[in-house]
Every structure is written in structure tokens, then in C-alpha cells.
Amino acid sequence: MKVLVPIKRVIDYNVKVRVKPDNSNVDLANVKMAINPFCEIAVEEAVRLKEAGTATEVIVISIGDKSCQEQLRTALALGADRAIQIETDQNLDALNIAKLLQKVVEEEQPQLVILGKQSIDSDNNQTGQMLAALTGLAQGTFASEVKVEESKVNVTREVDGGLQTISLNLPAIITTDLRLNEPRYASLPNIMKAKRKPLEVKSAADFGIDLTARTNLLKVTPPREREAGLIVESIDELVEKLKNEAKVIS
Amino acid sequence: MSILVYAEHDNNVLKIDTLKTVAAAQKIGGDITILVVGHNCQAVAEKASKVNGIAKVVVADSTAYEHQLAENVSLLVSELAADYSVVMATALTTGKNFMPRVAALLDVAQISDIIAVESADTFVRPIYAGNAIATVQSLDDKKVITVRSTGFNPVACDGSADITNLDNVINAGISSHVSDELTVSERPDLSAASVVISGGRGMQNGDNFKLLDGIADKLGAAIGASRAAVDAGFVPNDMQVGQTGKIVAPDLYIAVGISGAIQHLAGMKDSKVIVAINKDPEAPIFQVADYGIVADLFEALPELENAL
Numbered sequence A: 001m002k003v004l005v006p007i008k009r010v011i012d013y014n015v016k017v018r019v020k021p022d023n024s025n026v027d028l029a030n031v032k033m034a035i036n037p038f039c040e041i042a043v044e045e046a047v048r049l050k051e052a053g054t055a056t057e058v059i060v061i062s063i064g065d066k067s068c069q070e071q072l073r074t075a076l077a078l079g080a081d082r083a084i085q086i087e088t089d090q091n092l093d094a095l096n097i098a099k100l101l102q103k104v105v106e107e108e109q110p111q112l113v114i115l116g117k118q119s120i121d122s123d124n125n126q127t128g129q130m131l132a133a134l135t136g137l138a139q140g141t142f143a144s145e146v147k148v149e150e151s152k153v154n155v156t157r158e159v160d161g162g163l164q165t166i167s168l169n170l171p172a173i174i175t176t177d178l179r180l181n182e183p184r185y186a187s188l189p190n191i192m193k194a195k196r197k198p199l200e201v202k203s204a205a206d207f208g209i210d211l212t213a214r215t216n217l218l219k220v221t222p223p224r225e226r227e228a229g230l231i232v233e234s235i236d237e238l239v240e241k242l243k244n245e246a247k248v249i250s
Numbered sequence B: 001m002s003i004l005v006y007a008e009h010d011n012n013v014l015k016i017d018t019l020k021t022v023a024a025a026q027k028i029g030g031d032i033t034i035l036v037v038g039h040n041c042q043a044v045a046e047k048a049s050k051v052n053g054i055a056k057v058v059v060a061d062s063t064a065y066e067h068q069l070a071e072n073v074s075l076l077v078s079e080l081a082a083d084y085s086v087v088m089a090t091a092l093t094t095g096k097n098f099m100p101r102v103a104a105l106l107d108v109a110q111i112s113d114i115i116a117v118e119s120a121d122t123f124v125r126p127i128y129a130g131n132a133i134a135t136v137q138s139l140d141d142k143k144v145i146t147v148r149s150t151g152f153n154p155v156a157c158d159g160s161a162d163i164t165n166l167d168n169v170i171n172a173g174i175s176s177h178v179s180d181e182l183t184v185s186e187r188p189d190l191s192a193a194s195v196v197i198s199g200g201r202g203m204q205n206g207d208n209f210k211l212l213d214g215i216a217d218k219l220g221a222a223i224g225a226s227r228a229a230v231d232a233g234f235v236p237n238d239m240q241v242g243q244t245g246k247i248v249a250p251d252l253y254i255a256v257g258i259s260g261a262i263q264h265l266a267g268m269k270d271s272k273v274i275v276a277i278n279k280d281p282e283a284p285i286f287q288v289a290d291y292g293i294v295a296d297l298f299e300a301l302p303e304l305e306n307a308l
Helices: A037-051 A066-077 A094-108 A127-135 A188-194 A235-244 B016-028 B042-049 B070-083 B093-106 B207-219 B227-231 B262-268 B297-307
Strands: A002-006 A009-011 A033-035 A057-064 A082-087 A112-116 A138-149 A152-159 A162-169 A172-176 A199-203 A215-221 B002-006 B031-038 B056-061 B086-090 B110-114 B116-119 B122-127 B132-138 B143-147 B162-166 B175-182 B195-199 B222-225 B252-256 B273-278 B291-294
Touching (some): A037 A057, A037 A138, A082 A094, A127 A172, A152 A172, A235 B291, A235 B297, B016 B143, B110 B122, B207 B252, B207 B297, B273 B297
Parallel strands (some): A002 A112, A057 A082, B002 B086, B056 B162, B110 B143, B273 B291
Antiparallel strands (some): A152 A162
8 A cells, every 4th residue: 555645844843943033934044954743753654554564655745845855855764665846936825735735646546645733833733634625535633543454544643631543444644643653763874775766856837726825924923922030949938929929829 | 704613522511712712703703603513412502502792503413423523524514614704613632623624625724723813814823833923814705713722711601692403414434433532530621720730751750740639639720741741651641731732821830840842831831820840940941930949849849739
């Protein structure tokens, strides 16, 4: 069975985000970029399915300008078999990303599509669910365990009150939560090997989809900063302050 | 303008977060309908009918909706959406799961996790884990929005709206529920509690979380945890407060043995008053705390319990 893993190039999660002085967006100039951590977990899960003999081929795909090939190569080094880049300079809404992915799903006919549950830049948490709606497939979001059986997949999901397990008909769409697995590091020989794995480039314009933006980013501002407060010397002083100054306990 | 608000519930109890989502809907302005989708969920519908400032409650009660599977719910909601200009849900597990599906079926963008309403088409939402705040305008005629409930105050519940039962039953037939493994707790819900006490890696093991119990009992607090404590296996994942866990904004947040990683701060920095107990005076948590105490938590916690 084929597994498709869409990945996104985002700011490295260790980098402190700064807003541009003109409040047009965050400043990504000369900032370290990486695979979105949730997407990395998706790649790892697909590679483990292949190692277990469940998957036969793992295809990674990213939508963006040429720079996202760097993340595709990383995914190939982690064990994916081939990569597709859909070239665009536009910063696309999740819906338009999902529409492009829908075309790729129609073409490649994967049994599973595994995505990260959200990207750590836009924090939308939409693309997997939207792709599932457009393809008419079942979805298992926020997965912490994935078990493929004959024509179904059981997905254990992280929900507000604990865990929920659902059963989905294949093909299906899965989005990953943090505890699904711990991604490996790429070894040097695998990084070298990844350079020779196939990476196909397609133009977003060739898909014949209306990619007009549906949202308009008006401004981006830094959050209200909290200021450091008072260091108290004793528990008694703390309780006294909470009662009489902050008035949050009685 | 007519607004459809999806009720977040477990077939028994209407979550308080829905009252906050209604508050967000009122900021947009228009006739508000609350939609209750579930099975044997009449108690939820009755509670919803009391929510102030709404026009009506509609209920879709069927076994097909018992577990609110995204495949079934999204088909129902997108069909009902024909009569509304805005569809809203709370950004909790259920809303996050099915709403983008509704948006895609309606061929519109979704505006996720709004914390403020600027106008009927412009909304404020955190990005980059709350390290930047975006103001976003929706260009679609129909809006699909999820609401981060910590951004709004709940509306009161002394009204009496009519309840209409729907007989649409839509079963996509491609998914089914297998089992739930839910944490049973006598304590208030993390996202609804007015006091939250959370433990971090400094707690050292799961057993030590018991040190928080007595304090939580005295304060009527919910107990949370940092990602480090969850990843170390001290406590289950549904206790996690942070960027990828629960977002809380209680009146009082007590962080115990939590260093204060950006990801944790993203989940609690809108709390009214923050208290930090940590033995490392350099811990970043002190940069956001209103009151800090540099102390060994194993001495400080029993002392705090006695002092309350």
C-alpha cells in the first residue's frame, strides 16, 4: 500500500519569533527553517509502516517555492522513497493546499495520507480535515496510535477527556499528534542516499485550480507581554498576597 | 445575519465553552441558533435553550451522531449551513475535528481559534503558538469560524428559546466508533476551572502529583501538567497545558516545578494571576509570574496546603 505524506517548511521550533516593525508579518529573513514537527512525526509513522511491511512506498510532498526541496530531501533521508514539490510563490490558504493535495491523491491513489495535525506557524489545524472532505474519505485526527488491518485502520485519538479509538475504511486520512512516535535522526549515509532519490517538480498553475486567496492578513502584532512580578520570601507571604492584593483566593 | 453555533457537549452536559462561543457570535451580531448534535442529548438541548440572547435551538438526535464522528456531523452541518451566513464552533476536540471538513464542503476558508472579533468579517487569532497575533479578514461570503473560548466571557443562562428537533440523519458509513478511554475525575474541567495548579518535570514522578491534590481540593482547582511531565509519563496526556494541549486562562494559575518553555506559556499566559514555585531562580516561568517563590517544591507544597 502507498502512503502519501504532505509536509510543510516552517520556522524551526527553537527559534524565537519576531514580528516585523511594519506589522505586516513575522520576520523570517535569515531564520533557520525545518520540517514542521508534526509533519516529521507523519514521515516517521509512514516509514515505520514501510519497515513493518504494511506500506510499500512512501511519497512525500510539499507545496511552496524551491526552498521546500530542502525539507523534502530531509524526509527522503528519513526513509521516504520519492518526493513531489508543487511549485508556487503564493502563500496559500489551507483550503487551496487541500485542493492541490486532492489532485495528487486522485493521481497517486494512496491508501493512507498522513499529515501533521497543524503547522507551528499558522496554527490552523485544517489541511488534513479539508483534504478528507474533498476526497470524501474518513479521517482520524490527532492520532496517538495507528493500526492498519485488512481494509480498515484503527486510530486512537487524543481528545479533551482522554483517548478515543475509531475505525476508518481505507483509504483514509490521518493527522498526527505529538505522542504518535518519536522521529529518528537521519544518518549520514541516508542523507547521501537521499540526494539520489527522485524529486519531481510540478507547477501549481498546471493543476487548473482557482488558487485565489480566501483570507487577507491585515496585520501581525507582538502579543501583550506579561511583566515579571514579585518574588516573595515565604509561603505565608504568598498566601497573604493572593488573598489581599490579587484577591484570587479567600 | 444569521449565525449557527455548534454546541460542544458529551450528550449529557453542555460545555461552558459554548457559552463563550455564543458571546463571540454576539460580537459578530445577528440571530443565533444553537445546534445540538448527538444521541440522547435532550438534557443538553434544554440547557442550550436557556442560553441568553439566542433565537432558537435545533437538535439532531440519532445513533449516527452519538460519538459526533466528523464524517457524519460535517455532512449535516454543511447542509444546515445553507440557511446561515456564519457557522461557529468552539476550538475544542470536537470542533477542531469536524469544522475544517464543513469549510471544505462549503468551499470556504476556515478562520481558526479566534480570540477577538474586530468586525463581521475581521477576526484576531494567535499564530506561532501565541508569539504573534494576526488580524485576518475573511473574503468568503459564508464564514466558518472556530473560537478559542479563553478569549470571551460566557453569556448568562436565564433565557428560554424554542427547541426544534431535526429528523435529518446522515451516516457517511465510512467510520465507526470503537472505544473511549476517558479520564474520570471529580475535579473541574481544566478549561473551565477558575483555579488551575500544574506540575512539571520538577515533580519527578507521577506519585508526587498527589502533593497537588490537597491544594487543589482546598482551592477547587483543576490539576494540569507541562508537556515535559506528560512525555515523562507522570500523568496522562489530557492533563497537558500548552500550545498543543489545553489552552487555559483561569483567575489563578499555579505552576509548580515548571521551567516555563514557550510551548507551556502559550497555553496559560492569559491567566489573570500566575504563581510560580520553582527552585531555579533563573527559570523563565518567573518572567511571566505575578508572584514567584524560589523554593524546593517538596517543602513548599505541604506548607502551602497548610496555609490555605
